[in-house]
Amino acid sequence: MTSSPSTLDRASGGLLQPVSTGLLAALVGFASTFAIILQGLRAVGASPEQSASGLFIICVMQGVLAIVFGLWWRQPISIVWSTPGAALLIATGAVSGGFPAAIGAFLVAVGLIVVAGLWRPFGRLVSAIPVGLASAMLAGILYEICLAPIHAVALRPALTLPVVLAWALALRFARLYAIPIALLTTVAIVLFVTKVPPGALGDVWPHPVFVMPAWSPVTIGTLSIPLFIVTMASQNVPGLAVLRANGYEPKIAPLFVGTGLGGAVTAALGGPPINLAAITAALCAGPDAHPDPARRYIATIVAGIAYLALGLFAGVTTAFIEVSPKELIAAVAGLALLGSFASALSTALTNPEERIAVAVTFLVTASGVAFFGIGAPFWGLVAGGLLLGLNRIGR
Template identity: 60%
Template structure:
């Protein structure tokens, strides 16, 4: 009886982490993949690949290390893709950029000096870049209320009430209300749901310099700064000391494989990691590793609904989906702005990075996120310059 009780708590925590993680961010993932040229079938394949990679990696790492190593896909990275736009050459070029970003993560795990150099990137600039990427998407709920008040207001009100009374469920509840509104107001065509069984779609990668600089480098930095580093902090804050090298190497390799089927990036979980690594998972820290195992199984099962989720997103009013995504990312925007402006000496370079990234301007086919880092970095270097 005692053994069964000790199993129930971590398993419940793991299932909750998977459902919240999936429900809160799958619209962002699908929109991000579509934003860089994926068809609905390719986006569904990408979501399936990410679910499988997330589930398998989290379960295997937790079993081997007996530590609660929670995995997730890069939600900030998906938000970055939404603002990037379709590169010249289409989704194949985006997939090539995903692979390069994944190999950079692997390199950070193999070559320690490179890993330390990445971690040493000023957090103010990385956070400011993320905030600039998120800003336009986080404006979507306001735009949706202005354009479609009868449809968008119930979603926003549900999210606000959820935030007040059950914050962890706020975004999933908003997603459920959005689904109900879509089914009532804009029924999904029957042909869109004719084949909802998940089908992996192989995408042959293509590589261009512009996409490597404009997609791969910002995706790598955002994933490391906004997912892997906070994920490690959550684990260490709960008393665990995971080996960084194996985590980066495995997530990089799995990300590269999932990229061939449309996935953009797999990494350490940041927010939902607290559910699996904290006391909520189990009073005994030695038993909490069971939570990510349960979450991994749940992610694999949720991947079976990837095609249905893609069909749902494709048939929904884009502004409503953007509104839900914006609500889901508001807390990330708040955290990014707080981190970007925390250091008074780095505040102005961070603001330059933020406004440059938020502007959406592109030069030489390279997106604004990269130029935001360049502009802020140059101003910071100028401030540190001594004759």
């Protein structure tokens, strides 16, 4: 007679469920979005070696912080990279001063996260940014990226249609695995259809590369401030909401300070900021991780250990992206961000009184225009905020 999962779980001391959930959260999180991280780093000027270093260090740092926070507070606190933040890097593209200036912008963004944790008035000010406007800015950032699968099908249908069809079928029958299945389809196409240079995937070990930061006022306006707002609005705030919805009350200041300081370390080796998980947090903090809320932190510790192991594959995954057709990788990235795009649009349009300001924020951000060298996401938020403030005068 075969034992049920609950029987097996009890026999293993209640560890099977949180261990399997933690492994699932890490594997799905990595497979679904690592291509977006690499594409974002390359967009702002990172070399392949710097991109591999960045992917390696954020895997390591988010793994370390998940383990430390889990053991310290006995709460399922999931730490991940910011997928919307990486999308912002893709949308921003090359910045004045190159990759060193982008690293400087990362450091400013994580510095603002630390300040938000330590200085309550600043944290309240950030929280006062209307959710609708922040969501509209995110939707505007994601808009062009989410068009990539359509453009890719038009340009190279033989390569990209199988990926899109695999994603659509998986979305219907195995939603959680839709992007990993699309990625596996992409891997198969690259290995069996395109010519991979001999030895291109041979160096599997990561090589950390230190990047000396540079600071540019223009890059801070273009990248730091939007990156900070996107990270807070789309990752940290929803991540806290998921924890609270499941009965946990984490201390906010240590979380923001910890992820901010961890982000400073990742920036030194080419990695973007890290933050609280929003989507995978629901896996580890909910009943799927364990019936007993006091045992769910084990899932985040296991996820942290898994991310430490996955970091070792940063070199080979970066090499794979480099030899893959660019349209194919862009298509996978666009498919991976469709859920975030739909969620951002839905949240942005919740309040009917804000919809015109939300539309302005979205359109200015999606336009890609820049003034005084500062990119569209910043101006989208400014334009929408000014219009919203004007409409509220005298009310």
